[in-house]
Amino acid sequence: MNIRAQVSSVFHLDKCIGCHTCSIACKNIWTDRKGSEYMWWNNVETKPGTGYPTKWEDQQQYKGGWEKKGSDLQLKMGSKAASLGRIFHNPDLPTMDDYYEPFTFKYQDLTNAPAGNDQPTARPVSMISGKPMKIEAGPNWDDDLSGSNIYAANDPGVVQLSEEEQQQMFAIEKMVMFYLPRICNHCLNPACVAACPSGAIYKRGEDGIVLINQDKCRGWRMCVSACPYKKTYYGWTSGKSEKCILCYPRQEAGEAPGCFHSCVGRIRYLGVLLYDADRLAATAKLEDAELAAAQREMILDPFDPQVIEEAKKAGIATEVLDAAQKSPTYKFVKEWGIALPLHPEFRTLPMLFYVPPLLPVLSKETQGIHQLADGFFSSLEQARLPLKYLAGMFAGGNEEAVKEVYRKLIAVRIQRRKITVNDLADEEVAKAREIAGISAETIEAIFRMTSLTSIKQRIVIPPMLREQAVEAGMDPEAYKQEMGFGKRQPPKRRW
Amino acid sequence: MIDMILFGVFPYVAVALAVAVGIYRYCFDRYSYSSQSSQFLESRALFWGSVPWHYAILLVLLAHLLAFLFPSAWGALLGAPGRLYLLEVTGMALGVVSTISMLVLILRRVGNARVSAVTTTVDWILLVALLIQVATGVFIAITMRWGGFWYLHTVSPWLWSLVSFSPKIQYLASMPLVVKLHAVNAFFLVALFPFSRLVHVVSIPLAYISRPYQLVVWYRQRNQV
Numbered sequence A: 001m002n003i004r005a006q007v008s009s010v011f012h013l014d015k016c017i018g019c020h021t022c023s024i025a026c027k028n029i030w031t032d033r034k035g036s037e038y039m040w041w042n043n044v045e046t047k048p049g050t051g052y053p054t055k056w057e058d059q060q061q062y063k064g065g066w067e068k069k070g071s072d073l074q075l076k077m078g079s080k081a082a083s084l085g086r087i088f089h090n091p092d093l094p095t096m097d098d099y100y101e102p103f104t105f106k107y108q109d110l111t112n113a114p115a116g117n118d119q120p121t122a123r124p125v126s127m128i129s130g131k132p133m134k135i136e137a138g139p140n141w142d143d144d145l146s147g148s149n150i151y152a153a154n155d156p157g158v159v160q161l162s163e164e165e166q167q168q169m170f171a172i173e174k175m176v177m178f179y180l181p182r183i184c185n186h187c188l189n190p191a192c193v194a195a196c197p198s199g200a201i202y203k204r205g206e207d208g209i210v211l212i213n214q215d216k217c218r219g220w221r222m223c224v225s226a227c228p229y230k231k232t233y234y235g236w237t238s239g240k241s242e243k244c245i246l247c248y249p250r251q252e253a254g255e256a257p258g259c260f261h262s263c264v265g266r267i268r269y270l271g272v273l274l275y276d277a278d279r280l281a282a283t284a285k286l287e288d289a290e291l292a293a294a295q296r297e298m299i300l301d302p303f304d305p306q307v308i309e310e311a312k313k314a315g316i317a318t319e320v321l322d323a324a325q326k327s328p329t330y331k332f333v334k335e336w337g338i339a340l341p342l343h344p345e346f347r348t349l350p351m352l353f354y355v356p357p358l359l360p361v362l363s364k365e366t367q368g369i370h371q372l373a374d375g376f377f378s379s380l381e382q383a384r385l386p387l388k389y390l391a392g393m394f395a396g397g398n399e400e401a402v403k404e405v406y407r408k409l410i411a412v413r414i415q416r417r418k419i420t421v422n423d424l425a426d427e428e429v430a431k432a433r434e435i436a437g438i439s440a441e442t443i444e445a446i447f448r449m450t451s452l453t454s455i456k457q458r459i460v461i462p463p464m465l466r467e468q469a470v471e472a473g474m475d476p477e478a479y480k481q482e483m484g485f486g487k488r489q490p491p492k493r494r495w
Numbered sequence B: 001m002i003d004m005i006l007f008g009v010f011p012y013v014a015v016a017l018a019v020a021v022g023i024y025r026y027c028f029d030r031y032s033y034s035s036q037s038s039q040f041l042e043s044r045a046l047f048w049g050s051v052p053w054h055y056a057i058l059l060v061l062l063a064h065l066l067a068f069l070f071p072s073a074w075g076a077l078l079g080a081p082g083r084l085y086l087l088e089v090t091g092m093a094l095g096v097v098s099t100i101s102m103l104v105l106i107l108r109r110v111g112n113a114r115v116s117a118v119t120t121t122v123d124w125i126l127l128v129a130l131l132i133q134v135a136t137g138v139f140i141a142i143t144m145r146w147g148g149f150w151y152l153h154t155v156s157p158w159l160w161s162l163v164s165f166s167p168k169i170q171y172l173a174s175m176p177l178v179v180k181l182h183a184v185n186a187f188f189l190v191a192l193f194p195f196s197r198l199v200h201v202v203s204i205p206l207a208y209i210s211r212p213y214q215l216v217v218w219y220r221q222r223n224q225v
């Protein structure tokens, strides 16, 4: 056993209201400077939809993540030698048009316009060339446009559904959508690290945060193609790639990452997971449908005395083990088994998990009375969002794995409805629990963690032994825009 | 006098600058070592410029380097007419390819608003100097045959005389103007190297081939907690 600690996250999608506060918090802290206008280390997209960058999930196009080559795992963009051979021009690099060209408006035209009969207008100009431009995309261009035949219909997850399923999804009375906030997953088998020719990207041993050493990055821009989630970004002025740093400077100071702290829906949970690094290679090679479960399997019980002993041997501090025991993500992912990784079939073993959205309750109308459909669990198959779509997102196509989670979530809903509204028979509640294989106490615990927690319970940051941390003692206010890259110089091209 | 400065002094200045500034930059501003890729802003024309440019220029540079390092082996290699023609024709073709692709690269930077927004003055100087270099190279190869041979008796001894710190400038002083231009511009490029994006040439990431995929960095001493 080779135990390591990983700071991991859970996003509860039923709670996300799509307000983009998280994105703005992140932008204000890290990316509000020239060259990074287009970067959204945290972005929130509408599903079904094409996302940011457009159709990022389509790896036929982007060649991100890993694929199996015989008994080995290889980057989808090709072998190491092949990718060096393509270093002069990387055929799999998305261009700015796949994201969007940042723009501003010539506001001065409004105030400087001479008197006339027409209303003056502020024309949009590119923030790159300064030239007038036509705005054709933005950071969340398809926000709330689910059901549209330009965006939702082109969602790579929707495209794989049958014609009939697609029609059902887009029938006007059935239309449905949810929000998907995304940050870097700080993967256990990161493709970005594996693709970097300079060896500039690395995983921090102590907490698993994936970082790009800005001094070592040479702008070979291979990580941008390799990350299947498109969460490394090329800085077009600095000639360096950048990515979400999980606000490690904030964490080292004991503060939640910006997007977690600001989350209005309180959907974000953060905590330590312990895992066995020796099992990484074997796990990443399993079949698509087995990956979600196998990833859960790799996570170790922080209360198990043997695990504790091994963890101490591996140099994991007692304070960190303590945090692992209090970790909300351990509960969601392992203990309750209701959080799933996003696209496990990319095989990077992402460490950000999602509680899938429960979506509107299915109800049946009989003689003008709405009631919960009977055969509630069989009707899961006829849910407004086809299970196949959700399975394609969260379980490598394994519908059973998604159903398992939904049965539990529905049991929570039914038991809580019984308690608050009291319009359900006891047998019905018991039946729901039995089908889901979950106890009444667990349901209460899930309910409390979902709805009634304080920030201290949602976000359990392991002590980062700050006295030994990188940049301790620097004033973030005085060094705004310069910290967090291990740099005291502004991230600009100088030569 | 001017010959002495150009062929006897300037090469030393250029190399000294390359080494001193290159090291300074590496030690104190390593952040600035980057290929400054602009593919993110424009990809299609870059393909037709960058790929042929790099493969052609690397091979041409390799030939220059080999002829300089191993003059006698090079001479023997060119000894048979068949091999001579083959190498000369290949060399000319590569030269033409690199000239055309450098033109593509320059036109791309002129024509695309996004790419020209990230182009600095030094970028322009570098691209123009490289164009002059490859264009004069092709001109020499076509008009003064066979360069592969006379290089061994003129340029090579001149370069070696520089290495041994007893510059014999007469080797170059008697050459036609275009050869002088090619030689001086070459050292101008050496001098430009540490001040421009050319520094990416010394960060060839060959170690990537043999390193494991994953990298983990520990901040604290392990096994001491």
Ligand code: HEM
Residues within 6 Å of the ligand: A087, A088, A089, A219, A220, B035, B036, B037, B038, B039, B040, B046, B050, B054, B057, B058, B061, B105, B106, B109, B126, B127, B130, B198, B200, B201, B204, B205
């Ligand atoms: C094996 C070593 C080399 C590697 C790995 C390499 C790699 C690269 C890369 C990745 C770019 C950026 C292309 C982009 O915009 O995406 C680039 C640009 C460039 N390289 Fe190289 N290069 C090498 C050798 C050279 C040499 C020997 C020269 C010239 C003597 C050279 C001259 C240039 C120039 C002028 C550009 C800028 C092109 C432009 O965008 O206008 N490179 N190189």
Ligand code: SF4
Residues within 6 Å of the ligand: A183, A184, A185, A186, A187, A190, A191, A192, A193, A210, A226, A227, A228, A229, A230, A231, A232, A243, A348
């Ligand atoms: S999500 Fe992408 S950038 Fe983040 S660790 Fe995984 S592969 Fe790397």
Ligand code: SF4
Residues within 6 Å of the ligand: A015, A016, A017, A018, A019, A020, A021, A022, A023, A044, A179, A181, A262, A263, A264, A265, A266, A267
């Ligand atoms: S701040 Fe929270 S609720 Fe708002 S969009 Fe972001 S994740 Fe969703």
